[in-house]
Amino acid sequence: MNALRYENQKLSLADLAKPGADGEAIVRVTFSGICNTDLEIARGYAGFEGTLGHEFVGVIEELPADGALARSTEKAQRDGPLLRRGLVPGQRVVGEINAGCGTCDLCRAGDPRHCPARTVLGIVGRDGAHAEFLKLPVVNLIPVPDSISDEHAVFTEPLAAACGILEQVSLTKDTSAAVIGDGKLGLLCEQVLATTGAPVTLIGKHQSKLQIAARRGVEILTLDRLKSEKGKFDVIVEASGSSSGFDLALDLVRPRGTVVLKSTFHGKTDFDAARIVVNEINIVGSRCGRFLPALKLLEQERVDVESLISEQFALREGVRAMKRATEKGVLKVLLRP
Numbered sequence: 001m002n003a004l005r006y007e008n009q010k011l012s013l014a015d016l017a018k019p020g021a022d023g024e025a026i027v028r029v030t031f032s033g034i035c036n037t038d039l040e041i042a043r044g045y046a047g048f049e050g051t052l053g054h055e056f057v058g059v060i061e062e063l064p065a066d067g068a069l070a071r072s073t074e075k076a077q078r079d080g081p082l083l084r085r086g087l088v089p090g091q092r093v094v095g096e097i098n099a100g101c102g103t104c105d106l107c108r109a110g111d112p113r114h115c116p117a118r119t120v121l122g123i124v125g126r127d128g129a130h131a132e133f134l135k136l137p138v139v140n141l142i143p144v145p146d147s148i149s150d151e152h153a154v155f156t157e158p159l160a161a162a163c164g165i166l167e168q169v170s171l172t173k174d175t176s177a178a179v180i181g182d183g184k185l186g187l188l189c190e191q192v193l194a195t196t197g198a199p200v201t202l203i204g205k206h207q208s209k210l211q212i213a214a215r216r217g218v219e220i221l222t223l224d225r226l227k228s229e230k231g232k233f234d235v236i237v238e239a240s241g242s243s244s245g246f247d248l249a250l251d252l253v254r255p256r257g258t259v260v261l262k263s264t265f266h267g268k269t270d271f272d273a274a275r276i277v278v279n280e281i282n283i284v285g286s287r288c289g290r291f292l293p294a295l296k297l298l299e300q301e302r303v304d305v306e307s308l309i310s311e312q313f314a315l316r317e318g319v320r321a322m323k324r325a326t327e328k329g330v331l332k333v334l335l336r337p
Helices: 036-041 066-079 156-163 184-194 207-214 244-252 273-278 291-299 315-325
Strands: 002-007 010-015 025-034 055-062 092-095 119-121 133-136 141-143 177-180 200-204 219-222 233-238 253-261 282-285 309-314 332-336
Touching: 002 315, 010 315, 025 092, 025 315, 036 315, 055 133, 055 156, 141 291, 156 184, 156 291, 177 184, 177 244, 184 200, 184 207, 184 233, 200 207, 207 219, 233 244, 244 253, 309 315, 315 332
Parallel strands: 177 200, 177 233, 200 219, 233 253, 253 282, 309 332
Antiparallel strands: 002 010, 025 055, 025 133, 025 332, 055 092, 092 141
């Protein structure tokens, strides 16, 4: 099978054997989405080598043999809400990307996102979704409602990451919120925060991207208009993908406000810790969210993902697609195996 790989500091298309089940489900990938994390991994972030990609929608090709599935089901019953009942070959699915050990306290509580022994699809110890086939534990797979197209379902993982903010921070219609970053994740975060009724401002530097939000009636601000906004916001979500975004967030948040950090990138960030202490700012790291709230938003058409699709490429053109995803003005690039 074809797979887009990062190995020995090089990005290339490889011809690999189809993965063996080994007690997990095999999924034939329909679409995968190129994420900023993929681009950062290709720059050295996380030290990962293997098949890239963690955003996907696909069709179940193969389920574990009865014995392995029974063991998986028994473990899932201990783990609680991650059990997926009634999955059958041919069913469309998306998949939560963290595969836990199944035995630690976090996994047994039904949340493997911080299992110390976890693998993460296309990021840590597990080949990813930019391939014709992938494998994941059965408990990670979630059926896709018929009303959601493949092109929209592939956004489930990044949309879930945006929804994860609401697991960590409470917003109401009286909360002033802003999102720094007008890229794919920033545009999704802005939409998710707006579902709470809170007034949301999107801050960025690309007019073409900001206008996507402006057409929905969202207030937008360019970087050159921020002098009057210092200390204004209760909650800031930093999703710029740049180390400078953190300092800007500290400028804009009010004393005792909250900064939610979403950006992941290769390299370190320098910051003035005294500002955080003196202004008593809450710093929240935010990574993965649950898939079911994201699928519900897609099913109810409460978010616009269609406007975020820039181009589609065949998987065999994956190297070129990755390069295209880095270019100015480009949003989501999808791959078709």
